[in-house]
Amino acid sequence: MLINFAGILFDGIAYGSLLFLIGVGLSVTMGLMNFINLAHGAFAMLGGYVCVAAMTRLGFPFLAALPVAFIVTAVAGVVLERTLYQRLYQASHLDQVLFSIGLTFMAMAAATYYWGPGQQPVQLPGFLHGQVRVLGLDLGAYRLFLIALVLVITLALVWLVAHTRFGAQVRAAVDNQQAAAGMGIHVNRIFALTFALGSGLAGLGGALGIDVLGLDPTFPVKYMVYFLLVVSVGGAGSIKGTLVAALILGVFDVAGKYYVPEVGAFVIYALMVLLLILFPAGLYGRRV
Amino acid sequence: MTVAATAPPQTANPGFHRLSDGRWHRIEIVFWLLPPAAFFLLPGYLVLGSQILIVALFALSLDLILGYAGIVSLGHAAFFGIGAYTAGLLAVHGWGEPLTGLLLAGAMAAVGGYLVSFLVVRGQELSRLMVTLGIGLLLYEAANEAAFITGGVDGLSGVTMWRLLGVFPFDLGGKIAYVYSMAVLFLLFMLMRRLVNSPFGLSLRGLREGSKRMPAIGAPVLSRQVRIFTIAAGVAGIAGGLLAQTTQFVGLEVLGFPRSAELLIMLVLGGAGRLYGALIGAALFMVAQEYLSGLNPVYWQFWIGLLLVVVVLFARDGVTGAAEALYTRLRGKGK
Numbered sequence: 108m109l110i111n112f113a114g115i116l117f118d119g120i121a122y123g124s125l126l127f128l129i130g131v132g133l134s135v136t137m138g139l140m141n142f143i144n145l146a147h148g149a150f151a152m153l154g155g156y157v158c159v160a161a162m163t164r165l166g167f168p169f170l171a172a173l174p175v176a177f178i179v180t181a182v183a184g185v186v187l188e189r190t191l192y193q194r195l196y197q198a199s200h201l202d203q204v205l206f207s208i209g210l211t212f213m214a215m216a217a218a219t220y221y222w223g224p225g226q227q228p229v230q231l232p233g234f235l236h237g238q239v240r241v242l243g244l245d246l247g248a249y250r251l252f253l254i255a256l257v258l259v260i261t262l263a264l265v266w267l268v269a270h271t272r273f274g275a276q277v278r279a280a281v282d283n284q285q286a287a288a289g290m291g292i293h294v295n296r297i298f299a300l301t302f303a304l305g306s307g308l309a310g311l312g313g314a315l316g317i318d319v320l321g322l323d324p325t326f327p328v329k330y331m332v333y334f335l336l337v338v339s340v341g342g343a344g345s346i347k348g349t350l351v352a353a354l355i356l357g358v359f360d361v362a363g364k365y366y367v368p369e370v371g372a373f374v375i376y377a378l379m380v381l382l383l384i385l386f387p388a389g390l391y392g393r394r395v
Numbered sequence: 396m397t398v399a400a401t402a403p404p405q406t407a408n409p410g411f412h413r414l415s416d417g418r419w420h421r422i423e424i425v426f427w428l429l430p431p432a433a434f435f436l437l438p439g440y441l442v443l444g445s446q447i448l449i450v451a452l453f454a455l456s457l458d459l460i461l462g463y464a465g466i467v468s469l470g471h472a473a474f475f476g477i478g479a480y481t482a483g484l485l486a487v488h489g490w491g492e493p494l495t496g497l498l499l500a501g502a503m504a505a506v507g508g509y510l511v512s513f514l515v516v517r518g519q520e521l522s523r524l525m526v527t528l529g530i531g532l533l534l535y536e537a538a539n540e541a542a543f544i545t546g547g548v549d550g551l552s553g554v555t556m557w558r559l560l561g562v563f564p565f566d567l568g569g570k571i572a573y574v575y576s577m578a579v580l581f582l583l584f585m586l587m588r589r590l591v592n593s594p595f596g597l598s599l600r601g602l603r604e605g606s607k608r609m610p611a612i613g614a615p616v617l618s619r620q621v622r623i624f625t626i627a628a629g630v631a632g633i634a635g636g637l638l639a640q641t642t643q644f645v646g647l648e649v650l651g652f653p654r655s656a657e658l659l660i661m662l663v664l665g666g667a668g669r670l671y672g673a674l675i676g677a678a679l680f681m682v683a684q685e686y687l688s689g690l691n692p693v694y695w696q697f698w699i700g701l702l703l704v705v706v707v708l709f710a711r712d713g714v715t716g717a718a719e720a721l722y723t724r725l726r727g728k729g730k
Contacts, residue, residue: 143524204659205660208656208700212696213697216700328652335525335528373537373540383522384514
């Protein structure tokens with residue numbers, strides 16, 4: 108029973124760290140640009156497909172395909188940000204929602220056109236197969252790898268935001284855009300770079316998630332709620348909040364599906380409505 | 396908030412904020428002659444026709460909260476679904492009288508809307524979006540899991556309707572269904588037209604444009620938002636009930652997120668904040684869907700996405716907004 112619980116906790120944390128990796132970009136763009144981007148899941152999907160394409164068509168190994176997924180998605184993000192997204196920063200939230208639903212539909216149709224409607228397989232390298240025995244627990248090697256990688260990325264992100272000039276500029280722009288621009292910070296450039304980083308991380312998350320979340324053209328809609336939930340529960344613009352929310356959500360989702368499979372996704376939606384009612388600004392959100 | 400990006404409509408039409416005298420314009424009368432004309436001229440398309448009428452009613456209900464009161468909802472299909480399942484379950488369990496079934500469908504959805512409205516109106520825009528989305532998904536999952544009541548993914552079949560008004564049986568060709576849907580739509584449209592032209596309707600537009608200033612002139616924000624949300628949910632429920640009764644089937648997709656999203660698309664396509672925008676948007680969308688998705692559903696999804704992006708970027712007020720701008724310009728030249 109206890110062993111069982113530890114296993115679920117472990118799987119939940121692995122799942123949650125994946126949600127964090129994809130959701131953190133959305134959180135920062137929402138906090139920074141106040142933009143509701145429902146198409147964020149489409150970037151994750153793009154990362155997944157780029158990873159699969161790099162492996163099957165170009166013969167890259169899995170670990171080499173991951174950076175490719177990151178870079179391609181980041182470039183796609185910055186191109187879209189400069190051409191389309193930036194026109195809508197001042198628009199109403201409804202416009203942003205509609206625009207990003209439109210982008211999502213186009214991405215889903217394009218994915219079906221190029222890759223077909225089926226699930227995409229991923230060939231993991233040998234050392235990520237099977238189980239590793241840690242403290243009497245059998246843990247999935249891939250999930251262990253996932254958690255470790257996300258841990259490293261999180262530490263790097265925290266360092267980036269807290270200790271670099273770029274991070275200071277991002278924080279300044281989040282706090283007060285106009286004052287930041289007045290101090291000579293190129294707010295537009297910060298926006299573009301942050302958007303690129305956020306979409307790149309989503310792409311990486313999508314690539315890493317093929318084995319856990321699956322990959323098919325309905326991906327952006329299927330997981331949209333999860334990403335939005337992570338952000339709105341954690342509080343837009345807060346890395347710590349996003350991490351906490353993603354882990355809570357991951358553990359509850361896995362535990363809910365294990366202990367009470369008959370209610371299915373009900374647990375997670377009920378949790379979401381409840382948390383939103385109790386904490387309208389998110390767990391770590393700034394009260395307006 | 397819906398018109399913040401472009402020129403507000405009052406510059407296009409100086410009389411916008413005056414209470415309308417409620418007189419019917421010539422164009423409106425011509426417009427309402429179209430559905431009966433279609434009944435006689437296009438007898439082969441009555442099934443599609445009644446779908447359009449029902450979806451138009453559903454779009455009108457979203458227009459009340461989104462276009463007029465400025466409350467964004469991503470889960471409006473929840474109320475459509477409540478109505479559809481209410482009407483469907485009543486008929487399955489032995490009460491197939493259409494009109495009372497429809498009223499009950501609307502009443503159930505209105506009760507649902509009333510309860511949900513307290514969760515929706517208190518938040519900011521983002522949490523409103525999330526809460527409506529969450530409630531929509533919650534109901535979808537509930538209907539999916541409660542398969543012993545709703546039939547789950549297989550849908551609710553065995554809906555048998557009695558004769559309409561005790562006289563007219565629902566036929567396979569869809570003639571009665573079409574006339575029934577048309578009558579309900581027209582009746583509710585007249586009520587809604589009266590509603591949005593009333594002082595209450597004007598105060599809703601006030602809430603949309605400046606919800607912080609409305610309390611200063613003594614308008615109670617929350618109670619008005621709760622009231623319009625309840626009304627809109629009731630209308631959506633009636634639309635759902637109509638669908639269940641005329642197709643004699645309720646599928647799980649009546650509650651799905653795609654239905655809420657498509658509804659938003661129709662409204663934006665036609666022009667939000669205008670009742671005719673909702674009607675025209677629904678008609679255009681349904682006809683386009685019928686022909687384009689018949690060719691290839693995947694292309695249809697791509698083009699509807701592209702259309703949405705283009706409408707948001709370039710034609711914010713939809714088809715009716717563009718027509719209105721053209722009309723004003725032509726009249727300006729005529730002077």
